[in-house]
Amino acid sequence: MAVASSLALPGLPSFQLCCCHTLLRTNTTVFGFSLENYHHKRAPTTKWAFFLRGVSVLHVGNPWKPSRIMVQHVVHNDQLGGDVVSQGLHKDLGSLPKPLSISDIAAASNDSAKVRISHKGIPGSYSEDAARKAYPNCETVPCNDYEDAFKAVELWIADKVIVPIENTSGGSIHRNYDLLLRHRLHIVAEVQLATNLSLLALPGVRVEYLKRVLSHSQALELSDNFLTKLGVARENVDDTAAAAQHVALNGLDDAGAIASIRAAEIYGLNVLAERIQDDCEIISRYLVLARDPMIPKSDKLFKTSIVFTLDEGPGVLFKALAVFALRDINLTKIESRPQRNRPLRVVDDSNTGSAKYFDYLFYIDFEASMTEPRAQTALGHLQEFATFLRVLGCYPMDTTI
Secondary structure, three states: OEEEEEEOOOOOOOEEEEOOOOOOOOOOOOEOOOOEEEEEEEOOOOOEEEEEEOOOOOOOOOOOOOOOEEEEEEEEOHHHOOOEEEEEEEEOOOOOOOOOOHHHHHHHOOOOOOOEEEEEEOOOOHHHHHHHHHOOOOEEEEEOOHHHHHHHHHOOOOOEEEEEEEEOOOEEOHHHHHHHHHOOOEEEEEEEEEEOOEEEEOOOOOHHHOOEEEEOHHHHHHOHHHHHHHOOEEEEOOOHHHHHHHHHHHOOOOEEEEEOHHHHHHHOOEEEEOOOOOOOOEEEEEEEEEOOOOOOOOOOOEEEEEEEEEOOOOOHHHHHHHHHHOOOOOEEEEEEEEOOOOOEEEEEEOOOEEEEEEOEEEEEEEOOOOOOHHHHHHHHHHOOOEEEEEEEEEEEOOOOO
16 A cells, blocks of 8 residues: 655646655755656556655745645555545645746746746856846746756746856856756747856955865866966865855855855855956856747747757768758757767668667757748758657847847
């Protein structure tokens, strides 16, 4: 006999949470949850039942209003011929975020509305800065990692998720390309943000007092020349804002942090130096994803992102790219990623015998809206020889920095 908790969310099927432990209530400001052994199977009824094992929910420090949610314990008894005996139990789960209502969903389509946007990192991170640039009145939902940020949208805890996808210094962020394909969310916006790396420290601490500097590994690499001149030790942390928080909370007078100016304001640190990165200007590109796709408009320039796979053969990729060139569609990005579920492909050739090739996914961004006939025709042409094709989103181009 299995006992599960069923949580009903607006607009979604009933979720059954097989919890390995009880709900945890903490004062942490980061929202995170661990979903292990994620799978689904057909329930006795016509609805799908989702089982999320090993769930732990942490209280979010954001000022959400408390709400009452019904938790229903379901007892499965095989002796009842597959029937489910349900016993309702009301609990006050005010520590959980309030599920979105119909009015919240309608408001989410308005850029001036206060939408919930999940992101990786704590308050003061660069991802939060990008979210605030795209939606100045947004309510951010900090998450432990990118996977949790995507799941926050799928579970209706947030309206949208924002993730970095590339920058002018480090290139593409491959992990997030994989998440675009793994999750069934739609790209609805892009954000370009100029990154200003700053050296922060406790009030009264001067640069010559520093013996070590904490930050994300990439921020440390991008500031290599500056840190080398200082002659300080470097310590990696998971997030730039987390480095600033660590220095502030622990009163480290011998340590500095590389983070944003907003992180200095949040955690009460002084800015010792600005723009310490080796490259004078670093531009990061972020993608905003939501549960529903955006309806393209004619008053803005739009971009479309797709992912597809091809069979092995001479000139196949050339033919795929030619469908855009033939219709004067400009490609702004092309990225290839090995398929994790089938990394190698064995091809038999009568001349050379068997050969093994990497099996790739191709991600492409192009400047056209899906409402344009040329874009529709190009994708129809591509579909003739692509073994897999998916439109990730159609969204307005961000021409500001």
